[in-house]
Amino acid sequence: MWLYVGLLLVVYFVFHKVFRRSSPSVNPFSGDTRRPPQPLVTDPEARKRLIHKGFTADKVPENLDAIVIGSGIGGLSVAAILAKAGKRVLVLEQHDQAGGCCHTFIKKGFEFDVGIHYIGELYERSFLRTLVDQITDGQLQWAKMDDVFDNVILGDQQTQRIYQVCGGNQNYRNCLKTQFPQETEAIDKFLELVKMISKKISLLVIIKMVPLLLARFLIRSGIIHWISSIFKLASTPLSDVVNKLTENKDLRAVMCYICGDYGVMPKEASFVMHATIIQHYQNGAWYPKGGASEIAFHIIPVIKKSGGDVLMRAPVQCILINKDGQACGVTVKKGKEEINLFAPVVISDAGIFNTYERLLPHELRSKPAIQAQLSMIRHGMGGFSVFIGLDGSKEELGLKAGNYWFYRENNFDELFSKYFALSKEDVAEGCPFMFVSFPSAKDPAWDERFAGKSNMVIVTLAQYEWFEEWKDERVKKRGEDYENFKMDIARRLLDRVTEYFPQLKDRIEYIRVGTPLSHEFYIASSHGEIYGANHDVSRFAPEAIASLRAKTPVKNLYLTGQDIFSCGFTGAIHGGVICASRVLHRNLYNDIKNLKKKMKKANEKKES
Numbered sequence: 001m002w003l004y005v006g007l008l009l010v011v012y013f014v015f016h017k018v019f020r021r022s023s024p025s026v027n028p029f030s031g032d033t034r035r036p037p038q039p040l041v042t043d044p045e046a047r048k049r050l051i052h053k054g055f056t057a058d059k060v061p062e063n064l065d066a067i068v069i070g071s072g073i074g075g076l077s078v079a080a081i082l083a084k085a086g087k088r089v090l091v092l093e094q095h096d097q098a099g100g101c102c103h104t105f106i107k108k109g110f111e112f113d114v115g116i117h118y119i120g121e122l123y124e125r126s127f128l129r130t131l132v133d134q135i136t137d138g139q140l141q142w143a144k145m146d147d148v149f150d151n152v153i154l155g156d157q158q159t160q161r162i163y164q165v166c167g168g169n170q171n172y173r174n175c176l177k178t179q180f181p182q183e184t185e186a187i188d189k190f191l192e193l194v195k196m197i198s199k200k201i202s203l204l205v206i207i208k209m210v211p212l213l214l215a216r217f218l219i220r221s222g223i224i225h226w227i228s229s230i231f232k233l234a235s236t237p238l239s240d241v242v243n244k245l246t247e248n249k250d251l252r253a254v255m256c257y258i259c260g261d262y263g264v265m266p267k268e269a270s271f272v273m274h275a276t277i278i279q280h281y282q283n284g285a286w287y288p289k290g291g292a293s294e295i296a297f298h299i300i301p302v303i304k305k306s307g308g309d310v311l312m313r314a315p316v317q318c319i320l321i322n323k324d325g326q327a328c329g330v331t332v333k334k335g336k337e338e339i340n341l342f343a344p345v346v347i348s349d350a351g352i353f354n355t356y357e358r359l360l361p362h363e364l365r366s367k368p369a370i371q372a373q374l375s376m377i378r379h380g381m382g383g384f385s386v387f388i389g390l391d392g393s394k395e396e397l398g399l400k401a402g403n404y405w406f407y408r409e410n411n412f413d414e415l416f417s418k419y420f421a422l423s424k425e426d427v428a429e430g431c432p433f434m435f436v437s438f439p440s441a442k443d444p445a446w447d448e449r450f451a452g453k454s455n456m457v458i459v460t461l462a463q464y465e466w467f468e469e470w471k472d473e474r475v476k477k478r479g480e481d482y483e484n485f486k487m488d489i490a491r492r493l494l495d496r497v498t499e500y501f502p503q504l505k506d507r508i509e510y511i512r513v514g515t516p517l518s519h520e521f522y523i524a525s526s527h528g529e530i531y532g533a534n535h536d537v538s539r540f541a542p543e544a545i546a547s548l549r550a551k552t553p554v555k556n557l558y559l560t561g562q563d564i565f566s567c568g569f570t571g572a573i574h575g576g577v578i579c580a581s582r583v584l585h586r587n588l589y590n591d592i593k594n595l596k597k598k599m600k601k602a603n604e605k606k607e608s
């Protein structure tokens with residue numbers, strides 16, 4: 001007992017020592033910076049000036065405090081937090097638009113999201129909402145989706161069973177119990193485990209933030225398991241937990257369906273990762289008003305306010321290292337020219353594989369500490385998306401603000417194992433699962449921009465190897481075989497969708513298909529990954545949790561985004577907070593919580 005108390009005191013002391021320097025940095029969350037939201041900006045030129053601003057050497061601000069590689073939410077959030085602490089930050093993006101997975105594109109009069117379909121925990125005054133409000137000065141607006149935010153469809157057209165997943169803590173539980181009245185005990189136990197994990201999840205953040213030596217001592221001595229059972233559950237496969245709770249195969253499937261949100265089959269998924277996502281959506285789901293490009297559109301002004309900027313068409317070729325072995329800048333390719341830019345801090349949102357295997361000079365890649373980190377993770381699955389433009393408004397087409405998950409059978413371990421093992425020739429017929437959503441039905445500002453039209457997105461997983469033979473061809477010029485191959489898969493997926501939504505069959509105006517090669521091109525994801533490094537149990541082993549952190553073995557080089565904590569808008573933004581905490585030597589989690597309290601008090605005063 002005393003040993004335990006003593007150890008907690010040591011952790012507490014070290015934590016404060018790391019995050020409190022003798023001259024503390026500015027608190028980026030010292031005051032509430034929200035302004036009343038301004039009307040949606042629809043003028044394409046005004047939007048272009050911010051989210052498409054191209055890189056040229058003369059646009060680079062002087063005396064930079066930090067350079068961020070990549071403008072995904074992991075990169076933009078860390079840049080905005082540093083900017084709020086008075087730092088001048090330059091974000092460099094290889095694509096022609098800011099946002100990474102949060103960017104959108106417009107084709108033939110339809111707008112499509114690349115990687116944001118729903119986000120949880122955005123109710124007023126939640127931690128996430130407070131953070132997002134502050135890094136957008138309160139300009140980003142959110143629309144709540146329908147109470148039934150996910151529908152799970154098991155089986156084919158003849159055998160299909162449809163289950164609904166509802167938002168609202170008690171509602172979520174009751175909704176499941178109504179559909180599985182014989183299984184109330186299993187549902188309660190499942191949700192108890194989820195709740196326990198949500199209460200202890202901060203331990204996973206802390207272990208990434210304390211000095212690595214201390215984290216390793218706690219892990220290798222086994223003390224970590226005295227502190228909490230969460231570390232054991234992190235290494236426990238989802239299937240092991242769920243299969244013990246119930247024999248009902250449909251309920252098992254409904255407990256597991258959301259594994260599609262991080263792309264790992266239940267027997268390989270970490271129960272903690274899964275529980276975190278279940279908890280994330282328990283109060284329902286939200287969608288950005290005006291579409292996902294609003295995210296970058298409202299964060300960039302906050303970065304600019306401190307003299308920084310976000311510049312596109314700026315592919316970083318390598319990270320510059322000074323004679324002392326410390327990161328000191330980057331090289332950007334502009335046409336045939338290579339331009340060196342310098343800053344005392346370099347942060348990468350480009351993903352751990354890109355950063356270590358492509359951007360670091362050769363001699364540093366082989367550093368044992370870097371190789372050790374890489375050996376703990378592997379590439380995640382690739383993504384396959386079908387973007388469909390529909391003729392008709394949401395009312396005309398009867399579209400809802402919810403998502404649809406189609407699984408051909410209820411044994412997901414078998415389903416995914418068979419699918420992932422398919423040869424390229426069998427893929428088109430074999431794709432047994434997909435996620436379907438209608439962003440236009442979720443966005444209250446859609447009609448203002450695209451009246452009389454709707455959009456639909458289908459997403460599934462795909463092996464990079466199925467498309468690898470075309471990887472060296474130029475984008476949009478990969479030839480007929482490639483076009484036919486991807487269209488074949490898309491058509492089979494669409495057949496199932498139009499069986500379910502027959503009213504859409506004759507309303508399809510536009511189809512565009514993205515493969516792992518598109519991910520590689522547009523968001524520079526290594527190996528066409530859909531959610532970054534794989535989220536399997538090995539990534540959640542205590543040693544891996546502690547090692548995947550913002551501070552890298554190269555001095556002044558930091559990592560942010562989905563490979564630090566987890567994928568998802570929220571996972572990647574936590575990567576940003578962890579990274580900014582490290583750079584500023586502050587515990588920003590405390591700063592945000594304190595601001596939340598202040599705002600609550602101010603609100604109570606106003607209301608009284």
Ligand SMILES: Cc1cc2nc3c(=O)[nH]c(=O)nc-3n(C[C@H](O)[C@H](O)[C@H](O)COP(=O)(O)OP(=O)(O)OC[C@H]3O[C@@H](n4cnc5c(N)ncnc54)[C@H](O)[C@@H]3O)c2cc1C
Nearest residue numbers: 070072073074094100101115117118316350561562568569
């Ligand atoms: C199809 C799909 C659907 C999804 N749906 C959801 C959802 O509904 N809800 C949710 O919460 N999450 C969803 N996600 C996941 C979520 O979008 C991501 O996990 C998150 O946005 C990742 O953010 P990030 O900043 O870590 O990385 P990214 O968004 O990938 O950003 C990395 C950026 O770095 C840039 N970059 C890379 N290398 C270089 C270089 N050398 N030089 C310059 N720039 C470089 C890339 O171009 C990219 O813009 C989805 C993802 C996908 C792909």
